[in-house]
Amino acid sequence: MLLKTVNMVILNVSVMVMDGIWQLELPHEEYAGTYISELFGTLEIKYIVGNQLTAQVGNLKSPVAEPYTDPNSIRVEMIPRSGSVIHFNIEEGIVVKAIWDGLTYTKMTD
Secondary structure (H helix, E strand, O other), X not given: OHHHHHHHHHXXXXXXXXXXXXXXXOOHHHHOEEEEEOOOEEEEEEEXXXXXXXXXXXXXXXXXXXXXXXXXXXXXXXXXXXEEEEEEEEXXXXXXXXXXXXXXXXXXXX
16 A cells, blocks of 8 residues: 555656646746855856746756746756756745755845
8 A cells, every 4th residue: 555655646746747837836037036155156046938947056057947846946957967956945925045955045135
């Protein structure tokens, strides 16, 4: 029974990613901006018309991000064929942080 349940969870997660179901609770453009880490530099999230996002850290730039299964997260490929996830922290309806590769970046405000 446990194996069947695990297989169903894996299947559901795969379908969510393949079907492109975004788990973002805010409009895509709200995630765009400059995020800063004093230790690791700048993470840029750019919004492209049509609910598309890209990410860039230094010379590493992702193609268009894909949906990911965790709430408020996107999947990016900063290095080809090596996907990673960016998680966003939301406070009082505002994106305040991004966490990529275990590193926390704080969103700059206007």
